[in-house]
Amino acid sequence: MNSPSNPNEDTIGEVTSDLEIIDLQPDVNIPEICDLNDVGDPQSFLTDLIGDDSLYSRYLSGQISFDELMREMHRKETHATPYSGRHEMEEEDDDAQSETEGRIRNKAERSDPDYRPRTRHRKKSLVHPTERHGGTMSRTYDPPSKRKGGRKRELPIELAQYLGEAERCLNSDQFNEAEQICKTIIEADPDCPAPYIVLAEVYYRQGDQEKARELLFSAAERNPSDTNLWLSLIEFAEEKNDLALATYYTRLAMRGAKSDVSIRQRLIQYCEKAGRSREALKLRLNALSITPEANGDEEFKKARAIADEFFKLMDPASSIRAYEAAFEKYPDSGTDSDRNTVLSMMLKLNKHEDALKFLIRFCGVSIRAVNRRCLRLDRMASELKKPNKFKECSYPDTLPPELCLKLFLVMVRLGLAAVVTPRVQKCFSDKIAEKFSDWLLDIAKSYRAMELYSDAVTLFLRLTKFKRTMRLTQVWMSLGELYVELGEIDKAIKAYRWVVDSIDPRCADARVALGGLLRRIGKHQEALDLLNPSSLVQMQSPPYKKEGQSTSTPLTESASVKPPKDAFSLEYASPSDSDDDDEAAEAKANAEWLQSSAAIADATLLSHDPVAYRLAYERCKLLDRPDSIDSFLDETWDLLFTDVARLCGPHWAELSMFLDNTRLRSRLMGRLGSSASHRSITDIPNLADGLPLRERQVSSVDVWSLFLRLVELLMSRLPHSLTHLETATIWASLLPQVYHDEGRRKAVSNLLISSCLIGRQGTPALIKLKELQKQWGDKNQYWNVLNLAITLSRDSKHSRFLDRLFTRETGSLPVGILANNDCLVRGSYRYAIARLVGVREAHPNNPLIALLLAICFIGVSLHKFIVSRHPAVLQGLGFLNEYRRARGHCQEVYYNIGRACHQLMLGHVAMYYYQKVLDMEPVGETEEEKSYTDLRKEAAYNLILLYRSQGNLSMARYLMQKYLVI
Structure with a gap:
């Protein structure tokens, strides 16, 4: 398009041709705006209006920058005296101002030579075109609905116009400029949701959906009453199949629009998908009170279905609340069966005060005191502390018998038995017992629980005469217990004996109670015979x-x-x-x-x-x-x-x-x-x-x-x-x-x-000790007890256990020692040596391992069929020398060396070491400790044997007199 010679005049012509006349209603509070006579020539008013549009045209044509446009608009608004009240009017009527600005902005966009209508260039948008600037948002192109809830925060006129520039950049695919403008507006006014919505649209068109969702959530937090924002977030979560996130957004949306049925229904569906059936039922119950229907029967039917679902979920308290909510809203739609169900659940939960309130509110029950004042529901807890002041209870004649019985049960439990006792006794008839024997039994038990034993005995005696209850074990057992409470032992024995002899001979409670009473009166043998299986x-x-x-x-x-x-x-x-x-x-x-x-x-x-x-x-x-x-x-x-x-x-x-x-x-x-x-x-x-x-x-x-x-x-x-x-x-x-x-x-x-x-029975102890190995395997006491059990056992059941244990724990010192001893007992010296060598690698400086290796090699040298004994003897003596070097000089070392030489028939060497034991003092600080480690008696006995074998009886006698005679 070629520019005309006078662009301003052509622009004015376009604006005047497209100008829409806005019918403004007069406002007495703004005479400067509404008094048209003071304006003078109407053309001057039009000229002022066209002047503003001319600024927009000059800006759009590129003759002035955006900053110059803002300065000119601000200068004209501050110096325009006839229109000084315009800003006040704009603050009082935000919707009209937004609409006017939108029309002017649309005209300005149409004057742009690069302007392209949206209907010809429709893009997939995160924000609805007609609602983007208004602060609402939708991912679909549904018609815009009226915004519910409180008013949102509006931008000042300068920032609003600046945001319009961001939208123009967005429509022109200038995403960087739009993003920069939105961020600038957010820094200036961070509490307004509008720039967040536009910025979210920018990121959404660029493909960054996660960032768009975060900004959209920020906008929704600043305008929680806008359901369209929340619905857009919910759709985001549904696309990701994130049920938890969708549920979270739906909860937040429901806080701002509690009466919105669609949002509540959506939340119910999410809860059902997540398996939270109880929460879904509560939402359905709340929906009944928020969106009532004209037909009370239908609503009560829904509440009854919800209560049944709660009861199936083992939540009787919620089921009671569902019934109570239905009765409060539609008291005439409830049936006697519904009242009976509610009272049954309350009594099962021992909510007797709630049951009495329900009877008073919805069953026509009235309880009056001596001064004819009725029982107040708001002060029931305090008034029931003085139950003696209430003397009268009235209820409709049409009240069903089952509800009457439950009323009596509740009043007895609350201490109002004196008010209803005459009526309770009249209800104990054979006709009522035929249908409601369980409730009669509960009423009688309630008298006993309230320690009204005399009245309870009277009621139980009546139950023993009814055809329906005369052979019930509970009736006679309770009667016997009441007789015991009253001290009438003989009558209690008769009641229990009647149960044992005539009703149920296998009743253990009756036999135990009767045996206790017989023992109390001194009949011990009869009591024992009664308790014999x-x-x-x-x-x-x-x-x-x-x-x-x-x-x-x-x-x-x-x-x-x-x-x-x-x-x-x-x-x-x-x-x-x-x-x-x-x-x-x-x-x-x-x-x-x-x-x-x-x-x-x-x-x-x-x-x-x-x-x-x-x-x-x-x-x-x-x-x-x-x-x-x-x-x-x-x-x-x-x-x-x-x-x-x-x-x-x-x-x-x-x-x-x-x-x-x-x-x-x-x-x-x-x-x-x-x-x-x-x-x-x-x-x-x-x-x-x-x-x-x-x-x-x-x-x-x-x-x-x-x-x-x-x-x-x-x-x-x-x-x-x-x-x-x-x-x-x-x-x-x-x-x-x-x-x-x-x-x-x-x-x-x-x-x-x-x-x-x-x-001295080792096998059962060994079996139990094997089960404790993992728990106590790090304690020396455990291995000592296990060794004792192995020593006392008379079979070889422990061998396989030790083999498996040594395979798992090759370097364990106690396991290696026990496995070595087991191999020695079975005669497998070579296996014992192999196991000790593996343990020696883990514990090279342990003297006990060296001693055991010496014993093993000496045992090998004593075998009957062996090629040469000398290598085994030399190795055994070598390990004995290593044992002496690691252990040090003490009685234990020299005694073991002497005992090994004694076994190898090296008597002269053994005598030398035995004598060294006799010349040394035992290890220990006290006499008691020394007595534990003293080996002189053992060494003297072995030395005596050597002297006897050589014929030196006098020396043997001398040693015996010195060391062995006590």
């Missing part, structure tokens, strides 16, 4: 026998299992145990045990009958008296170890097989662990054949306490009870109640090791 009448099919069969079980018919005196001798005399490498013999023994144990049914085990197990436990407690200790030991032994002994089979003395074999031990404890005696009552809702488990279980703590009491009595009878103590500790390590607790398992393991070492 053989006195149970089996009521159902196995594992419960039918009525009329024998009352004794196979367990009680069998004799008590006691360990024989030769129990462990049987174990170590077994040829299969002496051969550790005979896997076929071991597999055969395992198969025999599996066959014998499989023949024992679980139903015949005491631990699988919880009632019999508890009775046996209570019987043991009853026998724990000074005059019946022997009976207590027998009964406790049978209770704890009979099942273990039976499952171990006829050769139960071979207990090391179960301790050492992990598979057999796991199988054995699996049989014992499937019992009901050590599990929680919640783990076994039903026994075999659908028999409900109502009895209190014997806990693992009770079993552990009983075992400790047994050990205490056995230790008090040592040494005669040593065999029993060893067997008890071994069997206790196989009990699930002990094995599954780390502290108890360690205690039993230590007790087993101690008792077996005292009884």
